[in-house]
Amino acid sequence: MDMQVWRARLMTGQWFSHLPAPLQNSLLDAGKLRRLPAGQRLFQRGDPPCGLYAVLEGAIRIGTVSEQGKEALLSLVEAPHWFGEICLFDGQPRTHDAFAMGPCTLLHIPQAALLALLDEHPVYWRQLALLMSQKLRLTFINLEQLSLMPAPARLAHRLLLIAEGYGELDPPRRVLQLPQEQLASMLSLSRQTTNQILKDLQGQGILNLKYGEIVILDVGRLRGLASI
Numbered sequence: 001m002d003m004q005v006w007r008a009r010l011m012t013g014q015w016f017s018h019l020p021a022p023l024q025n026s027l028l029d030a031g032k033l034r035r036l037p038a039g040q041r042l043f044q045r046g047d048p049p050c051g052l053y054a055v056l057e058g059a060i061r062i063g064t065v066s067e068q069g070k071e072a073l074l075s076l077v078e079a080p081h082w083f084g085e086i087c088l089f090d091g092q093p094r095t096h097d098a099f100a101m102g103p104c105t106l107l108h109i110p111q112a113a114l115l116a117l118l119d120e121h122p123v124y125w126r127q128l129a130l131l132m133s134q135k136l137r138l139t140f141i142n143l144e145q146l147s148l149m150p151a152p153a154r155l156a157h158r159l160l161l162i163a164e165g166y167g168e169l170d171p172p173r174r175v176l177q178l179p180q181e182q183l184a185s186m187l188s189l190s191r192q193t194t195n196q197i198l199k200d201l202q203g204q205g206i207l208n209l210k211y212g213e214i215v216i217l218d219v220g221r222l223r224g225l226a227s228i
Helices: 003-010 021-030 086-090 111-120 122-148 151-163 180-187 191-203 219-226
Strands: 032-036 041-043 052-057 059-065 071-078 097-100 104-109 175-177 207-210 213-216
Touching: 003 021, 003 052, 003 104, 021 104, 021 111, 052 059, 059 104, 071 180, 086 111, 086 122, 111 122, 122 151, 151 175, 151 180, 151 191, 151 213, 151 219, 180 191, 191 207
Parallel strands: none
Antiparallel strands: 032 104, 041 097, 052 104, 059 071, 059 097, 175 213, 207 213
């Protein structure tokens, strides 16, 4: 299948849309389409590097499960987000598990093809470094918030990040396909605490809660709460 048909979808993302056109074309030409049914594992912690991925449809859960069976959910990766670049730099095994939340379509750039492209055009390493540095910046912000910000502010900030596709989407979405238990796991909060904060925000007219969905009604007030 000609991967160029997915160009419009990927161009809605900040990272891909700002790449040099030759690099965009090279990634699409080297890409392979992967379709995962709901719940299928893409890779798990400890797996060898397998390349770079972009979500075209659906969402991928990134996290890990302890020996006791407790899950730590780090993020939900949705279209048109790219992920998997860390192993490209260090060649080390995967650090987390990745599962399809529902039916999911991915663009996969195999590790060998991507390394060959970067060997031929070393200047493109900077573009991959920008992709990784954006996520590193968000990680430091989240660690700071975990230590310093009250739970309602952390929740508001995470909802805004998800709505903005972690910096990939402009304008942001208003409807988030996000079950409350998964949001709680991402914030290291109990399901009860998360539910109470969400209900309080719904009572204030900032959010509307539906089954498996969170609808942002007032972005300005949510952003104000996130800055507390």
